Amino acid sequence: MTKENITAEKQFLTPFNVVAGIILLVGAVITILRFTKGIGAVTNLDNNNPWGLWIGFDLMCGVALAAGGYVTSSACYVFGLKKYHSAVRPAILTAFLGYALVVFALHYDVGRPWRLPYPIFYSQGTSSLLFEVGLCVFLYLTVLFVEWTPAAFEWLGFKKIRAWVVRLTMVLTIFGVVLSTLHQSSLGALFQIAPSKLHPLWYSGYLHVYFFISSMFAGMSMVIFEGTLAHKWLHHKMDETHLAEAEGVVLGFGKAASFVMMGYIGIKLIGLAVDNNWHYLTTGWGLWFLVELVGFVLFPAILYGMGAREKNTTFIRIAAFWTVLGIILNRLNISVIAFNYHLPSADRYVPSFMEVGTTIFIVTIGLVVYKFIATRMPILYEHPDYKEHH
Amino acid sequence: MAISRRKFLTSMGAVIGAGTTGTLTKAYGATKTGFKGYPESFGVLHDITRCIGCRKCEQACNDVNKLDKPERPFDDLKVLDQKRRTDEAVYTVVNKFSGTPDVFVKKQCNHCQEPACASACFVKALKKDKTGAVVYDESLCVGCRYCMVACPFNIPAYTYNDPLSPKVTKCTLCLPRIQEGKLPGCVEICPKEALVFGKRKDLIKIAWKRITQSPGHYIEHVYGEHEMGGTSWLYLSGAPFEKVGMREDLGNTPAPELTSGALGTVPIVVGLWPVLLTGVYAISKRKEKIADEERKEAVQKATDLATAEMNKQLSQLKNKLTKEKDTAIKTEVKKALDAAAKKAAEAAKAVEKPLAAEDAADDDTGNEEE
Numbered sequence A: 001m002t003k004e005n006i007t008a009e010k011q012f013l014t015p016f017n018v019v020a021g022i023i024l025l026v027g028a029v030i031t032i033l034r035f036t037k038g039i040g041a042v043t044n045l046d047n048n049n050p051w052g053l054w055i056g057f058d059l060m061c062g063v064a065l066a067a068g069g070y071v072t073s074s075a076c077y078v079f080g081l082k083k084y085h086s087a088v089r090p091a092i093l094t095a096f097l098g099y100a101l102v103v104f105a106l107h108y109d110v111g112r113p114w115r116l117p118y119p120i121f122y123s124q125g126t127s128s129l130l131f132e133v134g135l136c137v138f139l140y141l142t143v144l145f146v147e148w149t150p151a152a153f154e155w156l157g158f159k160k161i162r163a164w165v166v167r168l169t170m171v172l173t174i175f176g177v178v179l180s181t182l183h184q185s186s187l188g189a190l191f192q193i194a195p196s197k198l199h200p201l202w203y204s205g206y207l208h209v210y211f212f213i214s215s216m217f218a219g220m221s222m223v224i225f226e227g228t229l230a231h232k233w234l235h236h237k238m239d240e241t242h243l244a245e246a247e248g249v250v251l252g253f254g255k256a257a258s259f260v261m262m263g264y265i266g267i268k269l270i271g272l273a274v275d276n277n278w279h280y281l282t283t284g285w286g287l288w289f290l291v292e293l294v295g296f297v298l299f300p301a302i303l304y305g306m307g308a309r310e311k312n313t314t315f316i317r318i319a320a321f322w323t324v325l326g327i328i329l330n331r332l333n334i335s336v337i338a339f340n341y342h343l344p345s346a347d348r349y350v351p352s353f354m355e356v357g358t359t360i361f362i363v364t365i366g367l368v369v370y371k372f373i374a375t376r377m378p379i380l381y382e383h384p385d386y387k388e389h390h
Numbered sequence B: 001m002a003i004s005r006r007k008f009l010t011s012m013g014a015v016i017g018a019g020t021t022g023t024l025t026k027a028y029g030a031t032k033t034g035f036k037g038y039p040e041s042f043g044v045l046h047d048i049t050r051c052i053g054c055r056k057c058e059q060a061c062n063d064v065n066k067l068d069k070p071e072r073p074f075d076d077l078k079v080l081d082q083k084r085r086t087d088e089a090v091y092t093v094v095n096k097f098s099g100t101p102d103v104f105v106k107k108q109c110n111h112c113q114e115p116a117c118a119s120a121c122f123v124k125a126l127k128k129d130k131t132g133a134v135v136y137d138e139s140l141c142v143g144c145r146y147c148m149v150a151c152p153f154n155i156p157a158y159t160y161n162d163p164l165s166p167k168v169t170k171c172t173l174c175l176p177r178i179q180e181g182k183l184p185g186c187v188e189i190c191p192k193e194a195l196v197f198g199k200r201k202d203l204i205k206i207a208w209k210r211i212t213q214s215p216g217h218y219i220e221h222v223y224g225e226h227e228m229g230g231t232s233w234l235y236l237s238g239a240p241f242e243k244v245g246m247r248e249d250l251g252n253t254p255a256p257e258l259t260s261g262a263l264g265t266v267p268i269v270v271g272l273w274p275v276l277l278t279g280v281y282a283i284s285k286r287k288e289k290i291a292d293e294e295r296k297e298a299v300q301k302a303t304d305l306a307t308a309e310m311n312k313q314l315s316q317l318k319n320k321l322t323k324e325k326d327t328a329i330k331t332e333v334k335k336a337l338d339a340a341a342k343k344a345a346e347a348a349k350a351v352e353k354p355l356a357a358e359d360a361a362d363d364d365t366g367n368e369e370e
Ligand code: SF4
Pocket: B108, B109, B110, B111, B112, B115, B116, B117, B118, B134, B150, B151, B152, B153, B154, B155, B156, B170
């Protein structure tokens, strides 16, 4: 064995690759089980709990956390905050991967995944909010794909077609915001049809508004959080502009997030007042509700505010991570934890190991693909040939 | 027109006969607003006070729908000791609520007037039929199970263990039998007339008649008359409904109305967002442009100033130079003039002496010219 071979092997057997490899292997086994033995063989879903972790995390959290795409591109292109330009590409890539994985995960969850195009092309159930979600996610995934292609074209050296796509930026961005507004809010509105099943503290006629507003700070926090990770692992892939603008992005998004979160807390309180649900706050569920609202929204919002005022990016980075956790908690509360709250504990749902395994598997696929793309294509840096095109 | 097993009128076949020719099979998806159920639709009135928990209805349901036979036979009444719900192989269950006397309640799809499940289905696999039945079309179903999330009565079940063709299962109101002019399986077999089939509007009248005719026997409420916008199955009970496993907190709002607000925002978002965003874009562009112009103007001003300054300096320099030059020239000229005058004086002196020599020189030049 030559020296080169040994180093190549060493490079390949990094801890990341080894762990990812094991997870992918386990995932493959579960996948085979799922598609040969059925959903029942791998999940703890039952007739009372038709939606579990795969919807609660993979769909609900996946879509919310992929909101960075529309938030960043609209900040940069619509609101003309050009200083966020270097954050757009990574945000678009994450969003695209996020949505692609959401759709991928749905193939595990729905009974007959090969019929997933039905609601769009074959039999439209327009009275359903899930129809709206499906249509918008489908269209938005297409938009994100197109928005991402310039990076691939630069990598491949297709200048003409790249220039053509770049000219669509504005239209795509506006289209993206419209679609995001619709499906982010509809995801919340899905649960408006079941007032008897979702705990009153979480159920509200404003669920769609809550989901939309929270998707904004979810997106911003995710951009910061993901930037932090990228800085740690892919620092060498970043160019001067990206590194120089990174702090501005962190401070700007941190400040914006703290404002939006305060607004969110405000409308949540209004919602409580409208439905007169104050008395629930003294119950166990009320405590849990406060943990979510105070511990995972108010607290990081304050931290964001402090970080922005004192220009302390560490505060902001912690707040971003905290907020991401808070969004996950909120989405899981609505779709799984506070859903079916009235059922006796024996009938409640707890995800199976294989469901958790599948979710980890899907997140890992996302990381591996992100790494593959970000180490090859001009995501964290500008391609030297296209610098002047802003 | 209310019919129990014995009083079944064949004339009804005429009414339903239309179903076989197709008009009744025409189904309608849930509309967003204003739909209050088909006026001529059928339903079943379940008088809980008459039910003895014999489970014959469960058996009939199993037979007519050709479902898997359960492990424990239908005459095993010990099954009633456990609370059960509908599942993939059981479209209806009878539950026992202990008391004096024990109360038995049959449970199945209520065939809502404005079904939550149908309004939730994103491929219209569930529809409210004109007969009143909420029917399921397996050939469309994607298996998202949102219908199960939506159903306020927790009725639809899913065949989770079927890898290739899983489906939603629930009571069909025996629509195929109704279309043949027959009664639903459970209604036909019930020995105690605890189940009555008929037009929903007639059943409501019968229910209220029973309530008024036997004071104290019933709770004064027909469950299903208004719940969630009304259901095709209606219930009479002697015990509070909440006590016999039927939720009283569902409200009367039909399911489609619960989501109509959110759906209503779609046209607003689609219509207004692009306009607003383009506006914001224009403003930010304009801001940029103004900033750009201002920058340019400032630069222009600075350049102008600088140029002016430079010009001033230049002209000053020029002036100075000219002045200096002038003086220099003047002195030079003066010098030259002086020198010239001197020379001229000298020349004048010289001219007077060698006149002859000059003449000779003149001739030379003349020759050369020729
Ligand atoms: S009871 Fe449930 S399944 Fe039956 S029609 Fe109503 S919502 Fe649909």
